[in-house]
Amino acid sequence: MMAEACLRLDGVPDPSLKTDMTPVLRSSGHLSADRRYDYARGAASEGDHAAAADLLLQTLEIVPSWAPAWFALGEAREEMGAREEAAQAFAQALAHDPQDSQGARLRLARLGAAAQPDQPPQAYVRDLFDQYAARFESHLVKDLGYCAPAVLRDAIMRANDAARRFCVVLDLGCGTGLMARAMADLCDTIDGVDLAPAMAAKARASGFYRHVEAGDLIDFLNAREAHSVDLVVAADVFVYCGNLDAIFAQARRVCAPQALFAFTLQRGEGAGYALGDDLRYAHAPAYIARLASAHGFHLLFCEEVSVRQDRGKPVPGLSVVLTAP
Ligand SMILES: C[S@@+](CC[C@H](N)C(=O)[O-])C[C@H]1O[C@@H](n2cnc3c(N)ncnc32)[C@H](O)[C@@H]1O
Secondary structure, three states, X not given: OOEHHHOOOOOOOOOOOHHHHOOOOOOOOOHHHHHHHHHHHHHHHOOXXXXXXXXXXXHHHHOOOOHHHHXXXXXXXXXXXXXXXXXXXXXXXXXXXXXXXXOHHHHHHHOOXXXXXXXXXXXXXXXXXXXXXXXHHHHHHHHHOOOHHXXXXXXXXXXXXXXXXXXXXXXXXXXXXXXXXXXXXXXXXXXXXXXXXXXXXXXXXXXOOOEEEEOOHHHHHHOOOOOOEEEEEEOOOHXXXXXXXXXXXXXXXXXXXXXXXXXXXXXOOOOOEEEOOOOOEEEOXXXXXXXXXXXXXXXXXXXXXXXXXXXXXXXXXXXXXXXXX
């Protein structure tokens, strides 16, 4: 049953919407190229993608190896229905920015021009949330009723029969710290990690954490001692992670006996995980069950919730609590 009370509007900039994705400040270092690029963005935001493509081609005549212009050209061509040409432009964006801060690999996969990546490019996730950090909370909480941390707290409370406190808690993808705030009365110490330094800085400033690291959650888990943690949480993070095998392995390693591993997901179909049109990963319940069993977790709690609205429609999700025996 879908828990309507858990609906939230996700204020995260929708990776599939180019107007949200495009960084406000990008410079090629060449004034007239920047000007054409800005005009192109303006044309695209007014729906004139042919004009945008034209201006971007002019931009690229001046700065042929500027990845943002190639990326924007890919977007304009995709909007025009020119998929093959769009893929060519995204491939150029990737060639000129191998770190892939705009997520050209995801666009290529969505167009069917490349295999689905196991993970999104780190630079892409980091930039996406660094740009969003300043308005993350006001937008989500005040304007859009974000409730993933409350959903996860509720799942943990219902799974935690013993009503125990948690001594050591890890918050993976902690964002600005909303999960620690939701769990504060149940935990002694919470350590957090976030890929986006601007998000991590906000979490640090919240005062709810003992320690917050800016970095990848796998490195963060790798650095912990085995069996040293009572609760691992990840609220609305695995949509940006794809393959969860290594995360489950590390979560299991750090979990003490009877520790909990609690997370939300976007619910997928079939037996695995897939990159959706919204450029987020969805995970099938069967995939989670298989990983849980392969890594020695027991399933304590799993409930269908809608953890995000995408263009006005609730996206099916899951809240899951596993335990280490
Ligand atoms: C939608 S936000 C949720 C933030 C927080 N958990 C909350 O509920 O408010 C997802 C966060 O996960 C972080 N993230 C995504 N992939 C990550 C990774 N591999 N390692 C660390 N953080 C990651 C992003 O930077 C972002 O801040």
